[in-house]
Amino acid sequence: MKRLKIVALTMLLGMFASVVRVNAQDVAEGEQIFKNNCAACHNTSAEPLVGPGLQGVGQRRPLDWIVKWVHNPQAVIASGDKYANDLYNKFGKAQMTAYPSYSEAQIKSVLAYIDAQNAAPAAPAAGAAPAAGAAAPAAESNGGMLQYILIALLGVMVLVLVALLSIVTTLSKLASVSAEEAESIPLLQRIAENGKKLAANNAFKTGAALLITLLIGKATIDAAYGVGIHQGYAPEQPIHFSHKLHAGDYQINCGYCHTGVYKGKGANVPSPNICMNCHNTIKRESPEIQKIYRAIEKDEPIQWIRVHNLPDLAYFNHSQHTNVAGLECQNCHGEIQKMEVVEQRSTLTMGWCIDCHRKTDVNTKGNAYYDKLVEIHNKENKEPLKVANIGGLECSKCHY
Missing domain, CATH: 1.10.760.10 (Cytochrome c-like domain)
Structure with a gap:
C-alpha cells in the first residue's frame, strides 16, 4: 500500500508539473x-x-x-x-x-x-483553422484569462490529490490484515467485507463525492463554452455549389456573386440570374443546373441555407471590413476557395472579434480621413494605429 500511495502521489505531482x-x-x-x-x-x-x-x-x-x-x-x-x-x-x-x-x-x-x-x-x-485571426473557442481568451484558468486547474489538482490520497490511505488501512488471516477468509468474502468497510468510510465517501463533483463541474464548463458557437457548421445546400471550382479553379471574384460584399452591410446571396450569366450556355444539362431553371420557371427563390449567422444584437458591416479595412474574405471565412461545401471556420464570438480589433492595424494608406488620427497617435505611441485605438473596443461600435 505504501507503494500504491507513492505511485498515486507521483502521478498527481506529474500532472501538477505539466500544468505549471x-x-x-x-x-x-x-x-x-x-x-x-x-x-x-x-x-x-x-x-x-x-x-x-x-x-x-x-x-x-x-x-x-x-x-x-x-x-x-x-x-x-x-x-x-x-x-x-x-x-x-x-x-x-x-x-x-x-x-x-x-x-x-x-x-x-x-x-x-x-x-x-x-x-x-x-x-x-x-x-480546419482559418487563414488568419481565428482560433478555437478555448483559445480566444487573452493571457490574463488563461492565467485564471491555469490557477483554477491548479486548485482542481490540489483537490484531486487530497481525494486520491485519502482513498489510498483508506485502502491501506483496509488491507492491513495478516497473511494468515487473509488465507483463512475466502476471496469473495474478503472483497465483500472490504467493500462494506470502504463504503462506510467517511474519507472515501468524501473523496468519491469530490471527484464526482469535479467531473460534473468540468463537463458543465465545457458545455457552457460551446453554447451559441457553430464552428464547423456545414449544412447541405439545395443546390450543390462548389466554391473550390468557382472561386478556386476559375478564380471568380467573390464580389461577382455576392454583390454587396464590397459596398454594403451584407454580402448578399446571389440571385438565379447571376448564375444564368454563365449557365444559360454552360452545363445546362447538369441536374444541379436544372434546379436553377426550375426555380426560375416557378418564379421561386432558391432556399439557400445560411452558414454564417451573427445574432441580431451584433452589427457587422461587410464594406467597412473589405473595402475600407482591405481585409480578404479568408480572414473570417477561412480558405473559401478550397471548400467544396462551405462551413463556418471561425467561431464568430465577441472575444474573437475583439481579439482581431486589438491586433489589426488600421488601413490608413491613401485615406485622408485618418491623417490627423495617425499624426496624434504617432506622437505618443511607437506601435502602429490599431482598430482598438479608434474605438474598436467600444460597445456601441457593434451593439446598438
Missing part, C-alpha cells in the same frame, strides 16, 4: 506569433493545410531541429536531412518562409500554444 510548465504568457505570445505568421499555411490540429498539421510537432522532432527549420528551412533541406526532404516533396516543394529573427524561446512559445490548442476541449465538428 504551461506559462500563460508563453502561450499568449505563441498564439500571436502563430496567427501572424503560421496560420495561413498550418493548422494547430493534425489536418494539413498548405503545409502539414502541427499537432504533436514538438514530439515528432527535437527542439534544436525545429529551431533550425524555422530559421532556415532551405538550409536544412540542402543539408540532405531525410525528414525535411520528405516533407518538402510531400507538399509540392512549396518553400516555407524563413524566420531567422525568432529566438528559441519564441519558437517554444509557439509549440506551447499548439499543445494548448490540442489540449483544450474540441469544438463540435471543428474544421
